[in-house]
Amino acid sequence: MRTETVRPNVGHFVESMREIGYLTEVAVADLIDNSITAESSEIKIFAVTKPNVSFAILDNGIGMSEKVLVEAMRLASANPKDIRNKNDLGRFGLGLKTASFSQCKKLTVVTKKKEQVSCRQWDLNYISEKNEWLLITPQDYTSFPLYDEFRKLNHGTLVVWEEIDKIPSGNFAEMIDKLRKHLSLVFHKFLEGQAPLKKINILVNNNPVKAFNPFNINHPATQQITSEKINIYGSSVSIQPFILPHHSKISQQEYELYATEEGYVKSQGFYLYRQNRIIIYGTWWGLHKAVDAHKLIRVKIEIPNSMDSHWGIDIKKSMARPADVIKSDLRRIITQVIDKGARPFSARGKKIDDKTIIQFWETFPIKENFRFAINQSHPLFINLIASLDDYQREKLKYYLNGVQAYLPLDAIQSKLQTDPHSIRQESALTEKDINELLIMLKESGLSEDYKQELLKTEIFKNRSEIFKS
Numbered sequence: 239m240r241t242e243t244v245r246p247n248v249g250h251f252v253e254s255m256r257e258i259g260y261l262t263e264v265a266v267a268d269l270i271d272n273s274i275t276a277e278s279s280e281i282k283i284f285a286v287t288k289p290n291v292s293f294a295i296l297d298n299g300i301g302m303s304e305k306v307l308v309e310a311m312r313l314a315s316a317n318p319k320d321i322r323n324k325n326d327l328g329r330f331g332l333g334l335k336t337a338s339f340s341q342c343k344k345l346t347v348v349t350k351k352k353e354q355v356s357c358r359q360w361d362l363n364y365i366s367e368k369n370e371w372l373l374i375t376p377q378d379y380t381s382f383p384l385y386d387e388f389r390k391l392n393h394g395t396l397v398v399w400e401e402i403d404k405i406p407s408g409n410f411a412e413m414i415d416k417l418r419k420h421l422s423l424v425f426h427k428f429l430e431g432q433a434p435l436k437k438i439n440i441l442v443n444n445n446p447v448k449a450f451n452p453f454n455i456n457h458p459a460t461q462q463i464t465s466e467k468i469n470i471y472g473s474s475v476s477i478q479p480f481i482l483p484h485h486s487k488i489s490q491q492e493y494e495l496y497a498t499e500e501g502y503v504k505s506q507g508f509y510l511y512r513q514n515r516i517i518i519y520g521t522w523w524g525l526h527k528a529v530d531a532h533k534l535i536r537v538k539i540e541i542p543n544s545m546d547s548h549w550g551i552d553i554k555k556s557m558a559r560p561a562d563v564i565k566s567d568l569r570r571i572i573t574q575v576i577d578k579g580a581r582p583f584s585a586r587g588k589k590i591d592d593k594t595i596i597q598f599w600e601t602f603p604i605k606e607n608f609r610f611a612i613n614q615s616h617p618l619f620i621n622l623i624a625s626l627d628d629y630q631r632e633k634l635k636y637y638l639n640g641v642q643a644y645l646p647l648d649a650i651q652s653k654l655q656t657d658p659h660s661i662r663q664e665s666a667l668t669e670k671d672i673n674e675l676l677i678m679l680k681e682s683g684l685s686e687d688y689k690q691e692l693l694k695t696e697i698f699k700n701r702s703e704i705f706k707s
Contacts, residue, residue: 249366252339256362258553260340262405262413263420266295268337269397270421271515273297274428274438276395283442284383285414287407293342293399294383301351301393310334311347311358311373334397335360336553342399348379348388349395363401418442419499422450427514434514452509452519453536454496459483463575468567471548475564476540479575484534484582490659502533503655508568510549510558511540517551518558525565526572530655535579537571596695610645612638617691672697 260268266283273281276299284294302310313335338345339362346359359374379385379398388396405413421440422429429449431437440447454460463479482502485493498505500520506528509519522528541549550559560568602611613619623631653661679692692698 248369248371252362252365255336256339256404258336258340260337261416262341263417265337265341266417267420267424268333269295270425270440272334273299273395274425274515276300277436278394278438279436280439281441282384282387282444283417283440285410285417285443286383287410291402291405291407291410292383293402293405295397296384296388296394298391298394301395302349302356303351303354304356306351307347307349307356307358308373311360313371333553338397338399341404342402344400346376346379346382346398346400347395348382348385348398350388350391350393353392414442418445418447419450421447423452423498423519424516425449426451426516427511432514452496452498452505453480453538454482454492455480457483457488457492459487461578463578466571470564470567471545473542473545475545476538477567477571478538478540479571479579480536480538481575481579481582482534482536485658493659501655503528503530506533506535508537508539511538512546512549512551513543514540517549522572523560523565523568525569526576530651531580532576533655534582535575537575594694595699596691598696609642611642617688617695621688667697 270281273295276297278297278299280298282296284292284296286292311334334347335345339360343362344359346357348355348357350356357376357379359376361374364374365371382396382398384396388394421442425438425440425447426449428438429440429447430451455462460483461481463481465476465478467474467476469475482496488496496502498520505520507520507522507526510517526532548561548564550557550561552558596616597613598616599610600613601608623634626634675697684692
């Protein structure tokens, strides 16, 4: 067999590798994975735009020897098929490099172990110029951000990005906000101290990141459905469904917090944790359609790092595609939980069909469909119609038909989804209005039967004493 060595054009390869598709917050999370694996208890992130866009991340983990550092700087420094330490958040041995290259052209790592400091640097411009993977040993690194704090540590690692060209300085504040929210969610179990390792603190520009548990587990109205463990390929997978509180059960501030920036509809579904770290969230993986009635359902799935290949974890650790054999169990769990998840809405929707109350509105069947219609059997409606002449009745009929035909369902649904706490429908009929109506009715001379019908209406329900005085 005749062969020949065809080396890739390193400069072109580097540019292609930079376009893997990391968002800044996802890239930073990849670096934090390394810090957690290194048993850090505190991780500091420094990110500013002046005088230049600068980024650095410092941890107090175990650090690396010079030999280990050089290997860590190698692309694909780990075989994804190797059995990893159970607390290892890495997989491909690419995260440090690909995450950093996606944001900057110069990556420097300074590390300390047993008081011995080592430093290495990748400079993509230099690599492209020489067309070789030449790892640089910088002679001066003491001017880096956070270096003074690094120097005080007995062990730890400092990662510095320079020549950052993927973070626009114009929306830097927005990026920082997204970063904080992303880290507070993805690493919430570590920030809360739930993970097996010790609790960690993450600070962004000296401001601590607070854990955001997406299941609102401390609220009494949150429903925790019975959890179960399923065995897949010899590994145990824990699945725990939650139903978040209906907006009527919590404050507007809390409701908006747990909606997240994506909103409740897009945040429903599975939340996949790999070794206590969230990989992907707010997805049904095509097994179920995201609908408004199920927007309060969130299902936690916890897997070990030994199951990556069965869940299709990608390089960025921000995507997953479960194998077909897993999907059958997930479908079964979806079927079990969606009925309970829809109850906060279906129970309220059924009130219109409650025959013990005479409603102002009813559902009117149209073949296999229906429409919402004003209840013309309502005693107040009957009384009103009886007081009108034929011409007035016709005008009222056309007006009410217009009200029914142009009921703003889309606007109602939109407001209920985005800002339900701001709706004050009950203010259209005040207690003063009810009292004035009551006086008017009493003065008109009511029959006993008519009184009993009024007591069944929404206005006068549970007000049996109103006709006694």
